Amino acid sequence: KQEVTQIPAALSVPEGENLVLNCSFTDSAIYNLQWFRQDPGKGLTSLLLIQSSQREQTSGRLNASLDKSSGRSTLYIAASQPGDSATYLCAVKGAGSYQLTFGKGTKLSVIP
Amino acid sequence: KAGVTQTPRYLIKTRGQQVTLSCSPISGHRSVSWYQQTPGQGLQFLFEYFSETQRNKGNFPGRFSGRQFSNSRSEMNVSTLELGDSALYLCASRLDPEDTEAFFGQGTRLTVV
Numbered sequence: 100k101q102e103v104t105q106i107p108a109a110l111s112v113p114e115g116e117n118l119v120l121n122c123s124f125t126d127s128a129i130y131n132l133q134w135f136r137q138d139p140g141k142g143l144t145s146l147l148l149i150q151s152s153q154r155e156q157t158s159g160r161l162n163a164s165l166d167k168s169s170g171r172s173t174l175y176i177a178a179s180q181p182g183d184s185a186t187y188l189c190a191v192k193g194a195g196s197y198q199l200t201f202g203k204g205t206k207l208s209v210i211p
Numbered sequence: 212k213a214g215v216t217q218t219p220r221y222l223i224k225t226r227g228q229q230v231t232l233s234c235s236p237i238s239g240h241r242s243v244s245w246y247q248q249t250p251g252q253g254l255q256f257l258f259e260y261f262s263e264t265q266r267n268k269g270n271f272p273g274r275f276s277g278r279q280f281s282n283s284r285s286e287m288n289v290s291t292l293e294l295g296d297s298a299l300y301l302c303a304s305r306l307d308p309e310d311t312e313a314f315f316g317q318g319t320r321l322t323v324v
Contacts, residue, residue, distance in 0.1 A: 133312065135315070141317055142215075142217075142301055142318045143301065143303075143315035145313065196267070197244070197259040197266045197267040199244075199246075199254075199303070199313060200256070201253055
């Protein structure tokens with residue numbers, strides 16, 4: 100059974116700092132990994148999708164990497180802003196599975 | 212291009228009642244999946260539909276059911292509501308069930324009293 104862990108559960112940083120969020124998964128047989136952002140009481144916003152054959156994806160100030168063999172992904176946020184404050188979730192889609200398995204998320208607070 | 216639409220946004224129901232939630236996927240998307248989000252358990256998979264067929268079901272009791280219509284819109288139903296069913300129910304839309312990106316709606320906040 101796939102398990103996804105995100106560490107830390109919460110993170111507080113000053114504005115302008117670069118930061119890394121971590122995601123690990125137990126079964127390396129995945130189709131893809133997706134990073135989401137969730138604002139309080141809202142739905143999930145897709146940030147980046149990395150296919151199993153890819154090593155990284157970039158969108159603006161965000162960069163996500165994937166090391167399938169070690170079961171790890173990182174989300175790098177450059178020059179953080181208060182508007183980046185949210186909960187960040189990673190989810191993996193296993194090979195032969197229709198579902199996404201989610202981590203519990205990292206709650207990020209960027210202090211002005 | 213319209214996103215994933217979930218209705219209603221908020222619901223308050225009494226224990227023992229039943230409820231139906233609706234999800235309209237992005238135009239052209241044929242795969243719809245449902246997730247329950249609670250503070251304690253996080254996001255848990257309920258079921259996925261593709262071309263009106265349930266492809267996979269999570270570890271939830273039979274009180275949770277769903278269906279998909281020919282226009283890809285999906286509904287989920289919860290019967291005999293319990294207090295523990297209070298949660299944010301999220302619907303995800305994909306072009307197909309395989310390796311494409313999932314897009315989520317804003318969710319339906321269900322409160323059971």
